[in-house]
Amino acid sequence: MTDILNINHLVITPKKQPERCLVKAVSFALRAGQTTCIVGESGSGKSLTALSIMGLLSEQLQASGSIQFHGQELMSLDNQALQHIRGAKIGMIFQEPMTALNPVLTVGYQIGESLTAHLGLKGDALRAKVAHLLEMVGIPAGRANSYPDELSGGQRQRVMIAMSIACEPSLLIADEPTTALDVTVQAQILKLLDELKVRMNMAMLFITHDFGVVADIADHVLVMFRGEVVETGTKEEVLGNPKHPYTQALLACVPDAEGRKTLKPIDYSWLEASA
Amino acid sequence: MSEWILQANHLVKTYQQRSGKFGFSTTRVRALDDVSVRLQSGTTLAVVGESGSGKSTLARCLLQLHPLDEGEVLFAGQDLAKLDAASLRSVRKNLQMVFQDPFASLNPRMRVGELVGEGLLIHDMGSRTEQQRKVIAMLKRVGLGEADMQKYPHEFSGGQRQRIGIARALVLHPQVVVCDEPVSALDVSIQAQILLLLKELQQEMALSYIFISHDLRVVRHIADDIVVMHHGKVVEQGKVAEIYDQPQHDYTKQLLAAIPGKGAANGCA
Numbered sequence: 091m092t093d094i095l096n097i098n099h100l101v102i103t104p105k106k107q108p109e110r111c112l113v114k115a116v117s118f119a120l121r122a123g124q125t126t127c128i129v130g131e132s133g134s135g136k137s138l139t140a141l142s143i144m145g146l147l148s149e150q151l152q153a154s155g156s157i158q159f160h161g162q163e164l165m166s167l168d169n170q171a172l173q174h175i176r177g178a179k180i181g182m183i184f185q186e187p188m189t190a191l192n193p194v195l196t197v198g199y200q201i202g203e204s205l206t207a208h209l210g211l212k213g214d215a216l217r218a219k220v221a222h223l224l225e226m227v228g229i230p231a232g233r234a235n236s237y238p239d240e241l242s243g244g245q246r247q248r249v250m251i252a253m254s255i256a257c258e259p260s261l262l263i264a265d266e267p268t269t270a271l272d273v274t275v276q277a278q279i280l281k282l283l284d285e286l287k288v289r290m291n292m293a294m295l296f297i298t299h300d301f302g303v304v305a306d307i308a309d310h311v312l313v314m315f316r317g318e319v320v321e322t323g324t325k326e327e328v329l330g331n332p333k334h335p336y337t338q339a340l341l342a343c344v345p346d347a348e349g350r351k352t353l354k355p356i357d358y359s360w361l362e363a364s365a
Numbered sequence: 366m367s368e369w370i371l372q373a374n375h376l377v378k379t380y381q382q383r384s385g386k387f388g389f390s391t392t393r394v395r396a397l398d399d400v401s402v403r404l405q406s407g408t409t410l411a412v413v414g415e416s417g418s419g420k421s422t423l424a425r426c427l428l429q430l431h432p433l434d435e436g437e438v439l440f441a442g443q444d445l446a447k448l449d450a451a452s453l454r455s456v457r458k459n460l461q462m463v464f465q466d467p468f469a470s471l472n473p474r475m476r477v478g479e480l481v482g483e484g485l486l487i488h489d490m491g492s493r494t495e496q497q498r499k500v501i502a503m504l505k506r507v508g509l510g511e512a513d514m515q516k517y518p519h520e521f522s523g524g525q526r527q528r529i530g531i532a533r534a535l536v537l538h539p540q541v542v543v544c545d546e547p548v549s550a551l552d553v554s555i556q557a558q559i560l561l562l563l564k565e566l567q568q569e570m571a572l573s574y575i576f577i578s579h580d581l582r583v584v585r586h587i588a589d590d591i592v593v594m595h596h597g598k599v600v601e602q603g604k605v606a607e608i609y610d611q612p613q614h615d616y617t618k619q620l621l622a623a624i625p626g627k628g629a630a631n632g633c634a
Binding site: 131132243272273274275276277280299300301302303304305306339340342343344345346347348349353354355356 | 415416523552553554555556557558560561579580581582583585586605606609619620621622623624625626627
């Protein structure tokens with residue numbers, strides 16, 4: 091079995107309004123060495139899906155269904171058990187490299203935290219591993235003693251990546267990791283993530299709203315709309331030959347760099363037709 | 366046809382920045398370093414660059430929201446820096462701005478009707494009923510309704526708020542509108558709607574746009590001419606098609622190569 095993660099019939103609702111589905115019966119599987127992109131607009135439920143895998147949903151929300159990680163059911167684990175998995179076997183990168191790092195701790199310390207917590211590394215062994223990780227993400231090892239504000243946005247996101255892969259997770263969840271970055275930096279970070287995925291044979295779940303990024307990095311694509319997966323397939327299938335009217339309408343809104351296509355406002359007429 | 370509605374010549378703007386230990390010493394950063402741009406009437410000039418390139422500083426300096434160190438901004442032939450406060454204010458109704466963040470740029474305590482009508486009030490354009498009528502017409506034109514006048518900004522989505530921001534700028538019938546990243550905070554479906562709206566309004570009201578953006582895909586769809594900025598300097602400028610098809614400067618080439626999905630996305634949609 092090569093499935094790293096298997097999500098079955100995931101439903102997320104607010105605790106106070108259990109009839110209101112924020113995520114409706116989402117099912118998918120992730121494989122080693124493959125990148126799956128969840129793409130959708132704000133409010134489509136893509137980030138909630140990612141957070142539920144980590145058990146990081148807000149107190150006001152509840153999830154049901156099944157999330158199996160290497161065959162182990164995550165939904166039934168308590169917080170303590172989840173802590174052994176989060177950061178160790180599942181890494182996560184967030185959108186804002188400016189706010190996700192602690193400003194009063196050196197980046198080396200922050201990268202080392204999970205190594206100490208999960209693997210018990212200390213002293214010289216820890217320092218050597220942190221230096222190695224920094225070099226893997228393209229930052230000189232000497233920067234371990236720098237504070238986050240001494241680094242650029244792109245470097246901070248590289249530090250975040252170093253933190254997330256420190257314990258060699260088999261699954262990496264990246265929630266809009268390049269949205270806050272300049273395009274040239276974004277291109278570098280996407281390349282780095284893709285290289286690390288291959289090198290460490292990770293499954294990567296990549297959340298984005300940008301179809302250009304999907305075209306660059308995805309193997310598989312899930313398109314979400316109002317809590318539901320409306321279309322799924324390989325990148326070539328979904329981008330090249332979209333079947334669902336929402337995917338088609340959304341792709342028609344995306345400006346292309348060649349300026350060949352005519353932009354269209356989004357068309358929701360299929361919604362009424364299907365209702 | 367070369368009628369330049371807005372011309373900026375050799376603009377220089379420096380900021381003082383604290384540096385060294387504890388910020389005891391200061392250095393001057395050149396945010397604009399000898400920048401010259403010109404906008405042809407009825408067209409869109411895009412200013413592209415990455416963060417720190419000086420593109421937003423340029424937008425603000427063009428409207429005299431920041432004082433310049435050197436250089437001149439000519440609007441319809443007159444130098445804006447030489448005008449006194451009263452004449453500058455009256456010229457300003459022809460120069461409007463649409464801001465990036467529709468959540469931060471609208472006063473949360475004002476009703477939409479007041480927000481859109483504020484410019485008319487300040488410039489004392491027409492009677493109260495006439496102002497009211499203009500506000501309603503403008504709101505309808507950008508896709509909102511008369512009933513929305515009584516609402517507050519928080520009752521609207523990001524795309525709707527950007528429509529309010531556009532109505533607020535255009536109700537004065539300006540000649541030049543500076544749009545500072547007007548669609549970068551919006552979802553791609555909403556982004557397309559706003560871009561199309563801006564294009565339609567340009568045709569109807571004979572507007573000239575300065576369009577500040579970091580997204581080269583968006584720029585390709587809206588601009589006629591383009592200025593590429595890097596570290597406060599203009600590195601390349603020209604017609605959109607020329608720059609995209611035959612970029613001369615290395616930095617422009619880098620920017621174009623970094624557009625996500627380039628090549629891969631050609632087959633789709």
